[in-house]
Amino acid sequence: MQPHPVTAAPATPPSGFDFDVIVIGAGYGGFDAAKHGADHGLKVAIVESRDMGGTCVNRGCVPSKALLAASGRVRELADAEHLKGFGIHAAPVRFERQKIADHAAQLVATIRTNLTKTLERSGTTILRGKGRLDGPQRVAVREASGVERVYTAREVIVATGSDPFVPPGIETDGRTVFTSDEAINLEWLPRWITIIGSGYIGLEFADVYTALGCEVTMIEALDRVMPTFDPDIAKIAARHLIDGRDIDARAGVLASRITPGCPVKIELVDMASREPVETLEVDAVLVATGRVPVSKELNLASVGVETNRGFIPVDDGLRVLANGEPVPHLWAVGDVTGKMMLAHTAAAQGTVAIENILGHARRIDYRSIPAATFTHPEISSVGLSEADAKDLAEKEGFALGSVRSYFKANSKALAELESDGLLKLLFRKDTGEVLGAHIYGLHAADLIQEIANAVARRQGVRQLASEVHTHPTLSEVVEVAYKQAAASLATAVGA
Numbered sequence: 001m002q003p004h005p006v007t008a009a010p011a012t013p014p015s016g017f018d019f020d021v022i023v024i025g026a027g028y029g030g031f032d033a034a035k036h037g038a039d040h041g042l043k044v045a046i047v048e049s050r051d052m053g054g055t056c057v058n059r060g061c062v063p064s065k066a067l068l069a070a071s072g073r074v075r076e077l078a079d080a081e082h083l084k085g086f087g088i089h090a091a092p093v094r095f096e097r098q099k100i101a102d103h104a105a106q107l108v109a110t111i112r113t114n115l116t117k118t119l120e121r122s123g124t125t126i127l128r129g130k131g132r133l134d135g136p137q138r139v140a141v142r143e144a145s146g147v148e149r150v151y152t153a154r155e156v157i158v159a160t161g162s163d164p165f166v167p168p169g170i171e172t173d174g175r176t177v178f179t180s181d182e183a184i185n186l187e188w189l190p191r192w193i194t195i196i197g198s199g200y201i202g203l204e205f206a207d208v209y210t211a212l213g214c215e216v217t218m219i220e221a222l223d224r225v226m227p228t229f230d231p232d233i234a235k236i237a238a239r240h241l242i243d244g245r246d247i248d249a250r251a252g253v254l255a256s257r258i259t260p261g262c263p264v265k266i267e268l269v270d271m272a273s274r275e276p277v278e279t280l281e282v283d284a285v286l287v288a289t290g291r292v293p294v295s296k297e298l299n300l301a302s303v304g305v306e307t308n309r310g311f312i313p314v315d316d317g318l319r320v321l322a323n324g325e326p327v328p329h330l331w332a333v334g335d336v337t338g339k340m341m342l343a344h345t346a347a348a349q350g351t352v353a354i355e356n357i358l359g360h361a362r363r364i365d366y367r368s369i370p371a372a373t374f375t376h377p378e379i380s381s382v383g384l385s386e387a388d389a390k391d392l393a394e395k396e397g398f399a400l401g402s403v404r405s406y407f408k409a410n411s412k413a414l415a416e417l418e419s420d421g422l423l424k425l426l427f428r429k430d431t432g433e434v435l436g437a438h439i440y441g442l443h444a445a446d447l448i449q450e451i452a453n454a455v456a457r458r459q460g461v462r463q464l465a466s467e468v469h470t471h472p473t474l475s476e477v478v479e480v481a482y483k484q485a486a487a488s489l490a491t492a493v494g495a
């Protein structure tokens with residue numbers, strides 16, 4: 001390989017550094033860090049090698065939610081049984097796949113442009129190219145021309161995100177076997193598609209594909225579908241989102257080999273015994289088996305940092321750690337830290353890193369960060385899982401409270417003829433503090449926010465139960481849970 005010419009950096013400001021902060025990666029983590037820094041008077045540069053906005057804007061949240069919005073409408077209009085309940089008889093629904101794909105692509109372009117303009121307006125310098133560390137407080141940027149320029153910065157924030165993980169034995173061609181990077185383009189609608197993985201991406205795309213008439217086989221390596229979700233929520237959600245649809249779900253099996261083509265061949269083995277189970281021949285495969293951090297080419301060794309399977313170790317203030325100690329002037333935020341691979345986590349981490357750079361001691365509170373899966377209906381959660389809450393209760397010696405509030409008792413859900421849903425609330429029986437919540441049901445993604453706010457403030461159910469909720473709204477599902485929890489406390493202390 002030809003060595004790249006190294007060009008001197010532009011004239012340095014009086015501080016002696018080219019920038020106060022250089023951010024590597026312009027996804028949500030990098031964007032929020034750069035904007036927050038620039039808004040607070042720091043001289044900031046952001047380095048991006050692909051599209052501004054990163055995964056969320058270009059290949060993640062934004063296009064997938066656009067596809068879910070359109071396909072969700074199709075599902076609704078095609079659900080004759082549901083409509084009949086209202087006395088509505090709709091004509092057979094028709095849709096244009098390309099127009100749905102265009103809706104997603106246009107939304108991506110609009111949000112990407114807005115985000116780029118926002119950064120430019122904030123005074124952030126956008127450096128196009130691939131960034132890597134070049135020792136402490138130095139970032140080398142290789143531009144598309146091959147020229148490499150080295151910039152200095154008082155602080156460096158790594159926000160390089162993640163890429164889809166493709167397990168060994170699976171070959172992708174981007175057309176018949178692909179990841180979410182290609183699925184968001186909705187280039188064609190396979191008659192029969194296999195989705196490997198029943199996590200966030202598997203569930204959301206199964207929602208899209210089944211709404212648009214595809215037959216889905218879902219392969220999950222672990223012993224139950226939706227293994228990363230609360231077991232009770234997963235049970236009721238799977239009944240509707242998987243069993244109630246044109247989906248054949250298989251748990252405890254591994255796709256050991258996938259060969260693209262027409263048809264695509266999938267060799268399935270039993271997860272435990274690794275004995276062959278079956279060979280499937282399908283039209284397409286979506287690989288949705290998690291994501292891996294982008295950190296290999298960052299030259300982290302030049303600052304003595306060792307990754308954990310590619311994830312950059314950080315403390316709760318987002319300082320990068322080497323041997324457990326903070327590396328001076330180096331920060332990492334977003335998916336590359338592997339904390340909670342969500343856009344709003346990345347953004348919150350970006351802001352917290354800048355706050356610390358500004359000298360305002362801030363830590364991130366992961367427990368209060370909510371998560372949602374935008375299926376129809378949605379699934380959401382915040383705080384501790386029941387298993388973790390039980391461990392905490394045992395460790396700290398308090399009794400764990402758990403109550404369930406059902407959508408079928410909610411007037412608004414009944415009016416919508418969508419009363420399939422459950423909220424599970426976990427709380428301390430001594431103080432009443434809310435520890436976590438898990439929801440499946442209509443607008444679960446919005447409902448979780450009120451509980452996330454309560455977790456952030458470490459509020460107790462006694463106070464929360466007295467707060468008045470609008471009638472009739474789905475938020476009364478939360479109110480009922482708070483009231484049940486508060487009543488159980490009263491019983492517990494014999495009041």
Ligand SMILES: Cc1cc2nc3c(=O)[nH]c(=O)nc-3n(C[C@H](O)[C@H](O)[C@H](O)COP(=O)(O)OP(=O)(O)OC[C@H]3O[C@@H](n4cnc5c(N)ncnc54)[C@H](O)[C@@H]3O)c2cc1C
Pocket residue numbers: 024025026027028029030047048049050051052053054055056057059060061062064065129130131132159160161162180201294297298333334335336340341342343344345346374
């Ligand atoms: C299909 C899908 C749907 C999703 N839906 C949601 C959702 O609904 N809600 C939600 O909260 N999250 C969702 N996510 C997750 C979300 O997209 C990520 O958590 C988020 O994008 C992480 O942001 P980030 O800034 O850490 O990294 P990224 O968004 O991955 O951005 C990193 C950026 O760094 C750039 N980069 C990498 N290396 C270099 C380098 N050396 N030099 C210069 N630039 C570099 C990359 O090109 C990229 O632009 C979804 C993800 C996927 C795949």
Ligand SMILES: NC(=O)c1ccc[n+]([C@@H]2O[C@H](COP(=O)([O-])OP(=O)(O)OC[C@H]3O[C@@H](n4cnc5c(N)ncnc54)[C@H](O)[C@@H]3O)[C@@H](O)[C@H]2O)c1
Pocket residue numbers: 167196197198199200201202204219220221222226227228253254255288289290291340341342371372373374
């Ligand atoms: N709505 C959202 O917020 C949203 C939407 C999409 C993606 N995301 C983010 O992107 C990340 C990646 O999503 P994802 O769905 O790819 O990952 P995931 O971790 O949510 O789910 C992956 C699933 O694949 C299974 N799996 C792994 N290897 C397998 C194999 N070889 N064969 C069969 N099953 C296998 C896992 O057991 C797991 O159930 C998520 O963790 C989330 O952070 C978020």
